[in-house]
Amino acid sequence: MSEVPVAALDLELLRSFQAAAHLGSLAAAAEQRHRTISAISMQLKRLEEVLEIRLLERGPRGVTPTAAGEALLRESRELLRLHDGMLARFTGRGLGGKVRFGLPEDYARELLGDVLPDFLARHPDVLLEAVTATSGELARQLTQSNLALAVLLDRPRRLPDGEALWQTSPVWAGPRLGRLAERPSLPLALHHVDCPYRDLAVESLDAIGKPWHAVFTSTSIHAVEKAIEAGLAIGVLDRQRLTPAMRELGEAEGLPALRPCEARLHFATRIERASRPAVEALAVLLRERLFERGPWRADAMR
Template sequence: MSEPTAPTLDLELLRSFQAAAQHGSLAAAARERHRTLSAISMQIKRLEDALDTQLLERGSRGVTPTAVGEALLQESRELLRIHDGMLSRFSGRALVGKVRLGLPEDYAREMLGNVLTDFMAYHPDVLLEVVTATSGELARQMSRSQLALSVMLDRPHALPDGEKLWETTPVWAGPKVGEITARAYLPLALHEVDCPYRALAMDALQAMGKPWHAVFTSTSIHAIEKAVEMGLAISVLDRERLTPAMRELGEAEGLPPLKPCVAKLFFARHIEPGSRAAVEALATLLREHLSVRGPWRNV
């Protein structure tokens, strides 16, 4: 007499669910998983049937995890990390080497949670070093081969080549309450030199002949955001970074339009042979997570 077979979960179904929940979109999950939209939808349905519960709420703006779905998302992420790390180690295909990655400071927080934790879990034997800085400083480090891989914006010091990941949406950001754009000198909160958005602001204001004054200067994006929220100054931020205490400003406030920036992926001219496979693996993960939408996961 044979023993009854214990029920199991298909890891591929979990991967598709995880992609859909993280992106907030079945279409985005289909692109990441290289499957059709109907195939992803069917996989999610199979997983919900297997667990006899609803995991995703479908709406006009995409999908969001239910309470059960949120719990499954956390546990399945850990399960897949353990599985993939075990497979890598015991199959003899574990990656080794050293990867020094550069990230623009304004986007580092979003990338750290969505990309780098997965990479370190999948490839625990790779020595990963992450540097955050302005795109100008990252460009200098790339030109000196101090970084193996970097994500940076195409300003103010553009490097040749580079692989496009996404297009940013810089906007003028001001406090939700109060009017400070009518002053004789426009008060600005800016990064120090080498910041793409500082260059955008200065070029746009100079072109229209509008005088300005840097009231607040900081290397921290969070400090600049706080200065805007408190009404000390306005700044140029990615639209996705606007908080409830801010509002987008524009022509109605006498401000010039801003040009978009392009975030690109760059490789060092020379990469140590023993680290090349690890660099390529991280680049693949960055493409999967950042192409088109960038680090912003909602649709």
């Protein structure tokens, strides 16, 4: 009995598709993959022909995945993780060492769901420890070399050097219903000290002489968000974190404009020699995924 021919997926086609979908641009994917734009375009066309389905919508501002493309993005990511992890284990070419990586809690969900699992799949022998804290606390830990690498905002303490990754979009967030902004003293939900957005909120309110008081204080971004949704207070969040139970507030409610912060990538001054290649590999992946767009992939590809 003769075998029925079955279409096979070329992993290189999947890698080019992943790059184009993540970066939202064929030119950016070509640069990352060290290929020409026409070569990337041909690879994507070939992948669509093999699967007999349209994966990307082309437009003047770049490319965005179709519904089928989104599904393939999820499944191919797992396939490539398994492949790269197996290759590293059996060839012995994987990196080793330990990496202690710091990141603000506000971005942990996105990075833990995408970037860090990809890194561990590529380098399964690396001992990765991710630590969340406020940017001020992360800056302290980094200067003491308790962290090897960190992404942190440039407030309230800007460290020298570092590499710019993306600009944040802080906004005043209030509950969907209610008029908390009209109260004589503005009720706020805040993080503890060393939080960039606490610093930003207090500084901007003090600058216009707007009275305020803390109704809710927590180290947890999720607790702060719940306090806002429940109608207890107003807070400062990244615009992408607004939920259907919240609404953006601004000058119409008498609140001052907020300046963006800058998320930057920093290395510790002292990194163990055995761990440095792994630290640099994680930095490369963070640059690829976060530069000029941050962790909000869905927004980045609009």
